[in-house]
Amino acid sequence: xxxxxxxxxxxxxxxxxxxxxxxxxxxxxxxxxxxxxxxxxxxxxxxxxxxxxxxxxxxxxxxxxxxxxxxxxxxxxxxxxxxxxxxxxxxxxxxxxxxxxxxxxxxxxxxxxxxxx
Amino acid sequence: xxxxxxxxxxxxxxxxxxxxxxxxxxxxxxxxxxxxxxxxxxxxxxxxxxxxxxxxxxxxxxxxxxxxxxxxxxxxxxxxxxxxxxxxxxxxxxxxxxxxxxxxxxxxxxxxxx
Numbered sequence: 001x002x003x004x005x006x007x008x009x010x011x012x013x014x015x016x017x018x019x020x021x022x023x024x025x026x027x028x029x030x031x032x033x034x035x036x037x038x039x040x041x042x043x044x045x046x047x048x049x050x051x052x053x054x055x056x057x058x059x060x061x062x063x064x065x066x067x068x069x070x071x072x073x074x075x076x077x078x079x080x081x082x083x084x085x086x087x088x089x090x091x092x093x094x095x096x097x098x099x100x101x102x103x104x105x106x107x108x109x110x111x112x113x114x115x116x117x
Numbered sequence: 118x119x120x121x122x123x124x125x126x127x128x129x130x131x132x133x134x135x136x137x138x139x140x141x142x143x144x145x146x147x148x149x150x151x152x153x154x155x156x157x158x159x160x161x162x163x164x165x166x167x168x169x170x171x172x173x174x175x176x177x178x179x180x181x182x183x184x185x186x187x188x189x190x191x192x193x194x195x196x197x198x199x200x201x202x203x204x205x206x207x208x209x210x211x212x213x214x215x216x217x218x219x220x221x222x223x224x225x226x227x228x229x230x231x
Contacts, residue, residue, distance in 0.1 A: 043227065
């Protein structure tokens with residue numbers, strides 16, 4: 001079974017500063033993908049960034065980067081130059097590419113990020 | 118390009134009543150997912166479709182929940198009868214037929230059962 005752990009229920013950051021949201025995962029499948037989604041108060045889940053288990057380099061998408069440490073089974077999201085619009089719930093998720101769980105995203109509990117002006 | 122469309126956005130019903138949610142995926146996405154998100158938690162998969170076929174419905178409470186995806190496009194999720202514990206946000210997602218397929222979500226339907 002797969003498991004995602006987000007240990008930070010809430011995080012605060014000053015506008016224009018960088019922030020790291022923690023995510024650790026557990027799976028015995030060698031082929032998997034890690035995802036980060038943003039969920040504003042309006043409710044929609046917005047895809048941010050993806051990292052494959054065999055990718056050699058850390059993924060980056062604009063102000064978002066994923067700090068992937070495979071040996072430690074961690075996939076932390078780094079947001080640089082925080083903006084007020086970044087205030088939202090952030091979910092880390094994983095899917096495996098084999099077995100009966102194929103296609104299923106397993107989500108963590110989420111971290112609420114608040115950006116202060 | 119239009120995203121995943123869900124309706125209604127909000128639904129309030131009394132327990133034991135039936136309710137249905139509708140989802141229109143992104144054009145060309147053959148895989149469709151229904152998730153349930155309880156308050157303060159991450160979404161959990163209910164059912165996954167590949168075209169018209171439900172390939173993973175192991176988490177769907179089949180005594181009261183049903184789903185269909187006619188013609189491999191739109192999908193409907195139904196609850197009958199609804200219980201108080203069904204209050205949640207029901208999210209629909211779709212993904213293209215490619216490895217590492219990203220799942221794109223709709224805005225969800227927030228269900229309140231009174």
